Amino acid sequence: MRFIDSHTHLADPKFTDDVDEVIARAREAGAVALVAIGESLEAAGRARAIVERCRGFVYHTAGVHPFDAARFDSLRDIPAIRAEVEQGAVAVGECGLDYSYDTSTPVQQRRAFADQLALAAEMGRPVIVHTRQAEDDTAAMVREAGAAGIGGVLHCYTGGHQLAHTALEAGWYISFSGIVTFKTWEDEALLRLVPDDRVLAESDAPYLAPVPNRGKRNEPAWVARTVERLAAARGVTPEAMGALVTANALRLFSLPLLSSEVSV
Numbered sequence: 001m002r003f004i005d006s007h008t009h010l011a012d013p014k015f016t017d018d019v020d021e022v023i024a025r026a027r028e029a030g031a032v033a034l035v036a037i038g039e040s041l042e043a044a045g046r047a048r049a050i051v052e053r054c055r056g057f058v059y060h061t062a063g064v065h066p067f068d069a070a071r072f073d074s075l076r077d078i079p080a081i082r083a084e085v086e087q088g089a090v091a092v093g094e095c096g097l098d099y100s101y102d103t104s105t106p107v108q109q110r111r112a113f114a115d116q117l118a119l120a121a122e123m124g125r126p127v128i129v130h131t132r133q134a135e136d137d138t139a140a141m142v143r144e145a146g147a148a149g150i151g152g153v154l155h156c157y158t159g160g161h162q163l164a165h166t167a168l169e170a171g172w173y174i175s176f177s178g179i180v181t182f183k184t185w186e187d188e189a190l191l192r193l194v195p196d197d198r199v200l201a202e203s204d205a206p207y208l209a210p211v212p213n214r215g216k217r218n219e220p221a222w223v224a225r226t227v228e229r230l231a232a233a234r235g236v237t238p239e240a241m242g243a244l245v246t247a248n249a250l251r252l253f254s255l256p257l258l259s260s261e262v263s264v
Contacts, residue, residue, distance in 0.1 A: 001030045001242040003227050004249035005220040006175050007094075007128065007155045007202035010036040010058065011046035014206040014217055022205075022219045023054060029221035031057075032246060033255055037128065038062040039094040041077065044084050051088065059255060060084075061128055063093035063116055069104035072112035078119055085123045090253040092120040093128030094155065097141075100133040110137060117145050120152070126252055127152035135159055139166040146170025153252060156204050157190075164193055173252050175200035178210030178218065181229045191233035200252070201226045201245040 005026065010019055026034060036051065036058055038044025044062035051060050062084030064072050081092060095116040097109050104112075113129075120127045127145070129152055131138040138154075143166055145152065153173040157164065164174055174194045179185060201223050209218035210225040224238075231241035249255065 001224055001227060001238050002032050002246050003030055003201060003223050003242040004033045004035070004246045004255075005031055005203050005205075005223045006035050006153065006200040006245070006249045006252075007037055007177075008034050008205045008220045009039065009043070009207070010034065010050050010205075010220075011038065011043040012206050019050060020053070022221075023050075023058065026220035027057070029224050030242065031220055031223065033249065034058045034220050035090065035249070035253060036060045037094050038084065038089065039065040040068060041080050041084075044081075044089065048084065048087060048089070056256075059090045059253065060088070061091040061093055062089040063095040063128065064112055065094050066096050066098040066109045066113065066130060067101060067103045069108040069112040072108065072115075074111075074115045078115055081116065081119055082123065085119075085125055089125070090255065091126045091128050092116050092123070093152075094130050095127065096130035097134035097138050098130060098132045106134070106137065109134075110141070113141060117141065117150055121145075121148055121150050126150075129154050130156070131159060131163070135163045139163050142167050142170050142172060146172060151252065153200060155202060156208070161190060161193060164190065168194065168198055173198045173200050173248060175202045176226060176230060177202050177204045178208045178214070178222065178226050180233075181210040181225055182214065183211075188233055191230060196244050197248060199230065199244060200248055201230060
């Protein structure tokens with residue numbers, strides 16, 4: 001099986017001591033690329049440092065998470081994200097809307113999200129979106145972004161079918177994490193709803209380790225378990241499912257992998 005981990009927090013402090021070993025295990029498990037998320041400008045800088053050691057295998061992103069929207073300063077942060085994109089960041093984000101915590105208000109979150117969407121349009125990059133308990137506002141902003149030609153992905157998706165349809169109609173992708181392997185997962189229809197050319201797989205490491213590793217520190221190698229779960233739900237082989245998520249991540253992020261490095 002081959003796969004791309006479309007969302008991993010390699011810059012998280014939980015990986016400080018062994019990130020190179022984690023990356024090596026991902027290669028051994030079948031990963032052909034990892035997208036290291038910069039959910040803050042500090043994390044983006046650390047992720048870029050990892051990219052510099054693993055060019056052609058690890059790529060990074062840059063953005064401001066909705067949890068930090070109260071501290072978001074467009075005059076300071078948008079130029080900083082732009083600079084990361086100019087240095088190779090393949091997407092803007094993780095950004096978006098999360099109304100389940102009160103670290104920032106919905107107004108602050110929508111403002112930070114809108115500014116990052118505008119930057120993505122300016123830079124011609126996709127957006128990585130976190131959404132929780134904010135489906136109506138997320139749908140409205142994704143719909144508007146899609147109409148403006150902005151692409152993106154709803155990452156670690158556990159939302160409703162209506163928001164999924166809205167994202168797909170906007171030309172966006174939907175990514176699934178290890179949550180789909182949990183015994184509590186019940187929405188099999190959602191796993192089949194996303195078309196073959198729009199589905200992605202991710203670890204969201206170090207969080208949300210899939211079964212049988214639930215409760216442990218997650219890592220990109222275990223995306224293979226999520227791919228297997230998606231394959232079972234969709235009635236295809238794990239190898240075919242891995243080829244789909246690989247091709248889709250290559251397309252979304254315009255990753256410069258050589259055709260000889262992966263067959264999709």
